[in-house]
Amino acid sequence: MGIVSRGFHSRARPADVKLPPGQYLTEDFPVLSAGPTPSIAREEWEFTITTESGTRHRWSWRELLALPSERPTVDLHCVTKWSKLGTGWEGVSLDTLFADVETAAEFALVHSYGDYTTNIPLEDLLGGEAWIAYQYEGEDLAPVHGGPARLLVPHLYLWKSAKWVRGMRLLTEDEPGFWESLGYHDYGDPWREQRYQGD
Amino acid sequence: MDRQDTTDYEDGNALAGPLGELFTADVTAASGRCAGCGRTAVVADLRVYAHAPGLVARCPSCDTVILRLVRAPDAAWLDLRGTVYMRVPLPPA
Numbered sequence: 656m657g658i659v660s661r662g663f664h665s666r667a668r669p670a671d672v673k674l675p676p677g678q679y680l681t682e683d684f685p686v687l688s689a690g691p692t693p694s695i696a697r698e699e700w701e702f703t704i705t706t707e708s709g710t711r712h713r714w715s716w717r718e719l720l721a722l723p724s725e726r727p728t729v730d731l732h733c734v735t736k737w738s739k740l741g742t743g744w745e746g747v748s749l750d751t752l753f754a755d756v757e758t759a760a761e762f763a764l765v766h767s768y769g770d771y772t773t774n775i776p777l778e779d780l781l782g783g784e785a786w787i788a789y790q791y792e793g794e795d796l797a798p799v800h801g802g803p804a805r806l807l808v809p810h811l812y813l814w815k816s817a818k819w820v821r822g823m824r825l826l827t828e829d830e831p832g833f834w835e836s837l838g839y840h841d842y843g844d845p846w847r848e849q850r851y852q853g854d
Numbered sequence: 855m856d857r858q859d860t861t862d863y864e865d866g867n868a869l870a871g872p873l874g875e876l877f878t879a880d881v882t883a884a885s886g887r888c889a890g891c892g893r894t895a896v897v898a899d900l901r902v903y904a905h906a907p908g909l910v911a912r913c914p915s916c917d918t919v920i921l922r923l924v925r926a927p928d929a930a931w932l933d934l935r936g937t938v939y940m941r942v943p944l945p946p947a
Contacts, residue, residue: 686862686905687907688905688906689903689906689908689910690903690910690917690919691917692862734907799862834908834924837908837922837924837931837933838908838924838926838929838931839907839924850926851926851927852926
């Protein structure tokens with residue numbers, strides 16, 4: 656009988672990991688999508704923030720990449736119950752993008768290339784908790800995972816981290832997005848297991 | 855923006871089981887009119903994106919969302935706003 660080696664792991668084994676309630680650990684990166692994967696040319700890509708008064712802030716791809724970037728390592732929790740730990744990203748903090756945005760709005764409705772939307776309280780996008788991410792594990796973000804760029808809000812269920820992000824409208828009243836308008840929870844905190852309305 | 859050719863969807867027969875929980879008639883044999891482009895299509899011909907938090911059925915011509923279905927633990931949520939009408943074949947009354 657040979658010697659069985661567990662090998663060397665950079666991450667804790669599943670038994671050592673604390674996951675949000677109802678989640679299981681996965682090592683791969685499942686692809687979930689509510690529609691076809693859009694192909695977006697970087698020279699045509701844009702990201703906009705439109706305030707409640709109609710002021711529009713816009714960044715081209717080149718302008719986004721010229722901003723200071725961060726490299727967060729975060730855990731992902733999907734409402735379909737898989738969690739993936741220790742994922743490495745590079746992107747621009749929403750704090751950087753909001754530096755010159757004047758707003759009294761409390762909510763954001765994020766929209767993507769394609770017809771996807773999701774709503775997030777503005778305070779959850781600020782304070783170092785959210786990024787426009789364009790690299791994953793040192794590589795350009797693949798289209799199936801939201802490339803060229805996706806929103807990354809890892810403290811909420813992953814449906815909030817809109818793939819192919821294009822912009823957001825700032826709102827004084829909350830407006831449900833694609834899944835939030837069809838039974839899913841308005842906020843989506845995985846640690847409180849807020850999957851569906853009423854959770 | 856172009857749409858990439860993908861095989862990440864299934865045909866509308868994937869709706870048979872989930873919709874069978876709601877309706878007695880076989881809705882996959884029904885035809886419906888897309889609110890986006892006006893094309894009439896059999897439900898079985900829709901493109902269903904099932905690897906998602908719910909089922910999303912899109913028009914095979916214009917990708918408009920025809921139908922969405924979420925099965926929560928204690929209820930189903932059905933959105934038909936992309937459907938102008940649905941014609942469901944039935945036995946003679």
